[in-house]
Structure formats: C-alpha cells, structure tokens
Amino acid sequence: MIVLGIETSCDETSAAVVRDGRDVLASIVHTQQQHKPYGGVVPEIASRCHIELLPGIVDEAVAASGVPWSAIEAVAATRGPGLASSLLVGWSMAKGLARRLDVPLIAINHTEAHIHSVFLDPAAPDPHEAVPMLALAVSGGHTSLFRIPRYGEIALVGRTVDDAAGEALDKAAKLLGLGYPGGPIIDKLSRGRVADPRAFPEGRVREGVETGGLRSDLCLSFSGLKTALLHRVTAQPPADDDAVAQLAADYQEAVVQALVKRCDKALGDAKYLAVGGGVSLNSRLRVCLAELCARRGVSLLLALPKHCGDNAAMIAALAAMGRGITSPESFALDIAPSWAV
Numbered sequence: 589m590i591v592l593g594i595e596t597s598c599d600e601t602s603a604a605v606v607r608d609g610r611d612v613l614a615s616i617v618h619t620q621q622q623h624k625p626y627g628g629v630v631p632e633i634a635s636r637c638h639i640e641l642l643p644g645i646v647d648e649a650v651a652a653s654g655v656p657w658s659a660i661e662a663v664a665a666t667r668g669p670g671l672a673s674s675l676l677v678g679w680s681m682a683k684g685l686a687r688r689l690d691v692p693l694i695a696i697n698h699t700e701a702h703i704h705s706v707f708l709d710p711a712a713p714d715p716h717e718a719v720p721m722l723a724l725a726v727s728g729g730h731t732s733l734f735r736i737p738r739y740g741e742i743a744l745v746g747r748t749v750d751d752a753a754g755e756a757l758d759k760a761a762k763l764l765g766l767g768y769p770g771g772p773i774i775d776k777l778s779r780g781r782v783a784d785p786r787a788f789p790e791g792r793v794r795e796g797v798e799t800g801g802l803r804s805d806l807c808l809s810f811s812g813l814k815t816a817l818l819h820r821v822t823a824q825p826p827a828d829d830d831a832v833a834q835l836a837a838d839y840q841e842a843v844v845q846a847l848v849k850r851c852d853k854a855l856g857d858a859k860y861l862a863v864g865g866g867v868s869l870n871s872r873l874r875v876c877l878a879e880l881c882a883r884r885g886v887s888l889l890l891a892l893p894k895h896c897g898d899n900a901a902m903i904a905a906l907a908a909m910g911r912g913i914t915s916p917e918s919f920a921l922d923i924a925p926s927w928a929v
C-alpha cells in the first residue's frame with residue numbers, strides 16, 4: 589500500500605510517500621524559520637507558511653518518491669492534536685487530494701504517530717511483536733506515557749500536568765538568552781559537562797494536584813523547574829558563558845531525570861520502551877534511557893534522528909497499519925486540536 593502523508597500540526601510543513609508502512613520513498617520536512625525572533629511558534633505565521641508551502645512540498649514529495657500520482661492508494665493527514673489554524677491547512681488539503689484522487693482519507697493522531705515513528709527504523713521489530721510496550725511521546729507540545737499491552741491498545745498512564753518537556757527546555761533557553769528552539773542549544777552546551785542532579789527540583793507532582801485520574805507518581809510537572817531557574821538567574825545572574833552553560837546542563841539534567849524516573853516507575857512488565865518526539869533527540873536523555881533499559885532488561889526503541897521531530901512519514905506509516913479513522917467517516921470530520929490518543 590502506498591500512502592501519501594501530510595503533517596502540519598505545528599511549525600513543520602511536511603509531506604511523505606511511504607510504501608507498506610515501512611519503506612519511506614520520499615519525505616520532505618520544512619521547518620519554518622519565521623518564528624525564531626519571537627522565541628516560540630506564532631500560530632498565525634505558522635498557518636500562513638503552511639498555506640504557502642504545502643502544495644509545493646506535496647508535489648515535491650510525490651515527484652521524489654518515483655511513483656506516479658495514480659499509484660497513491662490513500663491520503664493520511666494529522667487531524668490533531670496541534671495548533672488549530674495549522675492543522676486546518678493540512679487536513680483541508682488532504683481532504684481535497686483524497687477526493688481528487690478518489691482514494692481513502694485517513695485521519696491520524698499526531699501523538700500516536702510520534703510513538704509509531706520508532707518503527708520507521710529498518711532495524712526495529714514488527715510493531716505487533718514489540719509488546720508489551722511502554723511509550724513516551726516527548727516534544728515541545730506533549731509529554732505523555734502510554735502502556736501498550738497489545739498493538740493498537742493504547743492506555744495513557746502518565747503525562748505532564750503543565751508544560752511539556754520541550755517547552756520547559758525552550759523557555760529555559762529563552763530565559764538564559766540562548767535562542768530558539770532551546771532544546772538543541774541546551775543539549776549542545778551541556779555535552780561534556782558533569783551536571784548536578786540536585787541543582788533543580790525534580791518535576792514531581794504533589795499529591796492532590798489534578799492528574800485526570802492518573803497516578804501522580806507517573807505524572808510530571810515542569811513549571812516549578814522554570815520558576816526555580818528564574819529565581820536563580822534573578823538572585824545570582826551567571827557571571828560568564830561557562831556559568832550559563834553549567835546552569836543549562838543542570839537544568840537539562842532535571843528534565844532528563846524526571847523523564848527517566850517516570851519511565852522506570854511505569855515500565856511494569858513492558859519488554860520494550862519506545863520514545864519519540866523532538867526531545868528524544870536529546871543526547872543525555874538517550875544515554876540515560878539506554879542505561880535504564882540495560883538495567884531493566886528492556887529493549888529501547890528510539891526513532892531515527894530524522895523521524896524524531898514532526899514529519900509526515902510517521903503519519904503515512906501509521907495509516908498503513910490500519911490505525912486512524914478512514915473513509916467514509918473521515919470526510920465528515922473536522923480537525924481535533926485536543927485529540928487524545
């Protein structure tokens with residue numbers, strides 16, 4: 589099955605053509621640079637960029653795939669979660685294309701696609717066999733833990749109660765005057781440094797905080813961390829670049845340890861740990877997850893770096909697994925900015 593995937597949930601404009609759910613024939617990902625001066629994604633600018641770029645990017649992906657338009661057997665697009673005005677661009681275009689090509693339209697959940705992105709690595713096992721699994725989706729927009737006892741049975745077991753991990757890193761970088769997006773900058777500055785794991789409070793969720801019925805010890809909170817950094821910087825501004833880099837490394841360590849500890853607690857009988865999303869690129873997180881999995885006898889599945897951030901290949905690949913909502917129901921659907929897995 590050859591699927592054309594479209595992804596426009598935030599600030600990446602992306603299209604991909606994937607064969608049989610694993611074989612990425614073409615994948616174009618354009619990261620919008622227009623948001624940099626604002627230190628965060630500006631929804632109005634993002635949607636305008638998607639409108640301008642998406643038709644050309646879809647054409648480019650199909651041309652690069654080497655298959656003719658007539659070979660496309662389904663169109664899959666992100667329906668949510670994400671920014672409403674961004675989602676609308678990709679979802680509307682997918683609807684129009686599916687009608688024009690007279691093929692099924694498949695509505696895909698973006699968070700589930702991040703989890704599935706680990707299977708785009710040719711070395712990854714068959715998704716049906718990689719169970720029981722614990723999955724962490726960790727990016728600028730989400731930080732959620734899922735238990736997957738059998739393929740397709742996904743249960744949310746933990747999540748952040750405030751900021752996402754990537755958002756916490758981005759906000760810290762902004763506060764330290766390091767630029768945007770902050771995750772990769774903090775990652776780079778921290779390399780080779782010994783971080784103090786006690787420099788910042790762990791992102792623990794106190795008993796009594798609303799977690800939507802989830803176990804509080806499997807949930808995370810990053811807002812206190814951000815406030816602690818603000819207090820530190822205000823009370824004692826870092827003297828030089830070295831002090832800034834050490835603060836960044838200590839802060840990153842707190843974020844990483846919070847994530848790794850929740851994974852450790854939530855693993856249960858899982859034999860696989862899958863981690864996807866932009867923050868899964870973080871080199872310190874990758875090392876700590878590998879240590880955790882070695883200690884617990886669990887196989888770690890990480891997405892290839894090119895599939896960690898938002899991309900349409902993961903959308904098309906998940907659609908080929910029979911997931912998502914397909915035609916005729918999908919044509920009647922609107923976008924779902926808060927769509928839970």
Ligand code: KG4
Pocket residue numbers: 598726727728729730753754755757758769770771772775865866867868869870871896897898
């Ligand atoms: O998955 P993604 O591209 O978009 C969302 O769905 O949010 O993730 C973007 C997030 C940003 O917060 C960015 O700072 C973070 O991923 N990120 C990183 C790294 N590379 C990107 N965070 C930590 N270390 C990295 N190397």
Ligand code: ZN
Pocket residue numbers: 698702727729865866897898
């Ligand atoms: Zn994402």
